[in-house]
Amino acid sequence: MDDDMIFDPSLKKKKKKKTGFDMDAALASEQGESTSVEAPVESGDVDVPEDENLDLDNFGKKKKKKKKTFFNLEELESALPETTEEKPPAEEPEPQEEDLVDDLDLEIDFSKTKKKRRKKNLDELVAEEENNENQENAEDLHGDWVSTDRDYTYDELLERVFDIMREKNPGMVSGKKQKFIMRPPQVVRIGTKKTSFANFTEICKTLHRQPKHLLDFLLAELGTSGSVDGNSQLIIKGRFQQKQIENVLRRYIKEYVTCHTCRSPDTILQKDTRLFFLQCETCGSRCSVASIKSGFQAVTGKRAAIRAKIA
Amino acid sequence: MSIQNLNTFDPFADAIKSSEDDVQDGLVHVRIQQRNGRKTLTTVQGLSSEYDLKKIVRACKKEFACNGTVVEHPEYGEVLQLQGDQRENICQWLTKSGLVKPEQLKVHGF
Numbered sequence: 001m002d003d004d005m006i007f008d009p010s011l012k013k014k015k016k017k018k019t020g021f022d023m024d025a026a027l028a029s030e031q032g033e034s035t036s037v038e039a040p041v042e043s044g045d046v047d048v049p050e051d052e053n054l055d056l057d058n059f060g061k062k063k064k065k066k067k068k069t070f071f072n073l074e075e076l077e078s079a080l081p082e083t084t085e086e087k088p089p090a091e092e093p094e095p096q097e098e099d100l101v102d103d104l105d106l107e108i109d110f111s112k113t114k115k116k117r118r119k120k121n122l123d124e125l126v127a128e129e130e131n132n133e134n135q136e137n138a139e140d141l142h143g144d145w146v147s148t149d150r151d152y153t154y155d156e157l158l159e160r161v162f163d164i165m166r167e168k169n170p171g172m173v174s175g176k177k178q179k180f181i182m183r184p185p186q187v188v189r190i191g192t193k194k195t196s197f198a199n200f201t202e203i204c205k206t207l208h209r210q211p212k213h214l215l216d217f218l219l220a221e222l223g224t225s226g227s228v229d230g231n232s233q234l235i236i237k238g239r240f241q242q243k244q245i246e247n248v249l250r251r252y253i254k255e256y257v258t259c260h261t262c263r264s265p266d267t268i269l270q271k272d273t274r275l276f277f278l279q280c281e282t283c284g285s286r287c288s289v290a291s292i293k294s295g296f297q298a299v300t301g302k303r304a305a306i307r308a309k310i311a
Numbered sequence: 312m313s314i315q316n317l318n319t320f321d322p323f324a325d326a327i328k329s330s331e332d333d334v335q336d337g338l339v340h341v342r343i344q345q346r347n348g349r350k351t352l353t354t355v356q357g358l359s360s361e362y363d364l365k366k367i368v369r370a371c372k373k374e375f376a377c378n379g380t381v382v383e384h385p386e387y388g389e390v391l392q393l394q395g396d397q398r399e400n401i402c403q404w405l406t407k408s409g410l411v412k413p414e415q416l417k418v419h420g421f
């Protein structure tokens with residue numbers, strides 16, 4: 001009913017916005033002769049993700065919508081507890097079962113009114129649990145949403161979530177995160193074909209990472225070869241500027257040093273079977289990180305020389 | 312019916328899938344390599360084999376005014392190779408033409 005109302009227009013709107021007409025046009029103009037074969041494949045490929053996006057949107061909307069209706073319902077209920085249309089009479093005779101379920105959920109601490117409304121259908125239970133969680137938050141303040149029928153804006157929701165986070169753990173999401181301070185890489189050209197990364201080992205120490213790991217990453221990203229020499233500086237084949245090395249380092253830190261959840265640099269990189277995991281010492285999160293692969297390497301040297309080497 | 316919908320859709324499925332892809336790869340890697348002097352080379356690895364790379368390279372060469380070729384690699388399949396630093400160009404082109412979703416692109420290099 002109400003849900004459908006919301007469902008439909010957004011569906012149409014999305015579709016309209018995205019139907020790949022200019023994509024096809026662009027392709028046609030760019031590729032001229034080649035479009036006829038590829039077109040069906042592409043449109044298929046494009047359509048699928050679109051639907052996914054659509055579902056995601058609508059899912060979010062529905063959930064929000066649900067939350068609101070339940071909220072209103074609950075108010076109603078507390079006002080006149082006997083006459084809710086939603087509650088089937090069959091629910092009353094089996095309070096024991098409900099109690100059992102409630103015991104399982106003790107940690108989440110639902111309020112009594114919510115328990116009363118609970119049904120035995122497992123699907124609905126799950127859905128309700130979500131709603132209840134939302135409700136808990138919704139109860140905080142923000143009364144301006146309760147009685148209206150409008151949709152929340154993204155900004156409102158974002159502000160709200162940050163308000164809640166700040167309230168629940170002061171200091172953690174203060175917005176001013178500890179900055180990661182590191183000395184910049186010292187990068188010097190050696191002759192015309194090589195570059196020295198002089199404080200490579202020192203940087204590995206500040207980052208608490210194995211030199212080999214950082215080395216693998218640097219070389220894979222730069223698409224070149226290199227090694228650490230006797231003075232513990234890294235010699236890289238090719239000409240690179242400090243700024244460029246800095247860029248790669250920044251990406252390394254983002255992927256392999258700072259926690260993906262809380263951005264704390266206090267982390268440990270562990271190898272587990274074939275994958276690397278980043279274990280955070282601050283928030284305890286653990287997630288897998290991309291493995292380092294140089295991937296395809298084009299032949300850039302003199303082919304004659306390579307052939308000679310193989311032969 | 313809406314409740315049914317809520318249950319069948321896992322909001323985290325995407326996240327899980329993409330992190331797996333990240334490790335095992337379902338990505339299109341755009342890399343840069345230095346050649347002699349200040350010349351560079353851009354490689355595009357991981358394009359779907361359903362696409363005709365020869366046609367793509369022909370279009371790209373024209374669009375970016377650079378030379379290019381398709382290299383067959385035993386492990387990585389067909390790889391696109393373009394002269395110069397075409398990373399920006401190729402990323403834009405691939406997403407604009409709808410061949411690759413922006414989140415599938417992984418750009419390497421400095």
Ligand SMILES: [Zn+2]
Binds near residue numbers: 264281284285
């Ligand atoms: Zn953390």
